[in-house]
Amino acid sequence: MDFPQTFLLIVAFLTGLSFGSFLNVIVYRLPLRKSIATPPSSCPSCSSRLGFVDLIPLFGYLVLHGHCRYCGVKISIRYPLVEMSVGLLFLFTFLKFGFTMTAFYNLTLLYLLTAIALIDLEHRIVPNTLVATGLILGLLMQLPSIFSYWFNVSPVYLTGRSPVDALLGFLAGGAVLLIVFIVSRGGMGAGDVKLIAMIGFYAGLRGTALVLLLAFLFGALVGLTFMALGRLTRKDALPFAPYLSLAAYIQVFWGDLIWNWYINFLI
Numbered sequence: 001m002d003f004p005q006t007f008l009l010i011v012a013f014l015t016g017l018s019f020g021s022f023l024n025v026i027v028y029r030l031p032l033r034k035s036i037a038t039p040p041s042s043c044p045s046c047s048s049r050l051g052f053v054d055l056i057p058l059f060g061y062l063v064l065h066g067h068c069r070y071c072g073v074k075i076s077i078r079y080p081l082v083e084m085s086v087g088l089l090f091l092f093t094f095l096k097f098g099f100t101m102t103a104f105y106n107l108t109l110l111y112l113l114t115a116i117a118l119i120d121l122e123h124r125i126v127p128n129t130l131v132a133t134g135l136i137l138g139l140l141m142q143l144p145s146i147f148s149y150w151f152n153v154s155p156v157y158l159t160g161r162s163p164v165d166a167l168l169g170f171l172a173g174g175a176v177l178l179i180v181f182i183v184s185r186g187g188m189g190a191g192d193v194k195l196i197a198m199i200g201f202y203a204g205l206r207g208t209a210l211v212l213l214l215a216f217l218f219g220a221l222v223g224l225t226f227m228a229l230g231r232l233t234r235k236d237a238l239p240f241a242p243y244l245s246l247a248a249y250i251q252v253f254w255g256d257l258i259w260n261w262y263i264n265f266l267i
């Protein structure tokens, strides 16, 4: 790997850390219907406005040894863990896809899904704002492809996904979960239906099939484990967004690999 490439990847990782810090803000404030832009971050316990050094991702946590500078309250390890994870997400996405539109396309999906999964785990809701943001950004990134398709120019699929495939994934994903939603009589949330339609737009038809398969598999495994441990009855609603998110991560990074393996298995 040459020098500019390594340098860009380091920049990508550091940018990811900052986006991870912002993701913490989204996860904390969005369910409380607070603005994610203002006011600047403050300690949830004593409300002291955080200083510049405190706000540096990871570094701030390390310098303060995980405690608020002003009141000494313990800061959850989740904050630096999320920052680190998003930093690595940026690093590995650009490592896999290079500095391309495809990288930004997949990064947008996985970043939003990480926020949605964390909010669903804590509050059992899938915020419409984040799902809508995903659809709007996805559509914007598809515009060059849509125009080239429309005007019959040799199509350029900068996102690595043709607009037709995106539309099919959107419809298929939404339809499958809509059926589950109706059959289970609301046992599955309406938010999950919108969410899988959004994932379908990014993943395309084949990708959506894999995401759904994996998500139901993970959900069943975890659900049965908890039931066996007696920690859960059949009636408990489980958050589904975390499984969908995990499945989408696997689809983005190893979807083609799994697909090729499956094809080889068949023939």
Ligand SMILES: [Zn+2]
Binding pocket: 043, 044, 045, 046, 047, 048, 068, 069, 070, 071, 072, 073
């Ligand atoms: Zn404090």
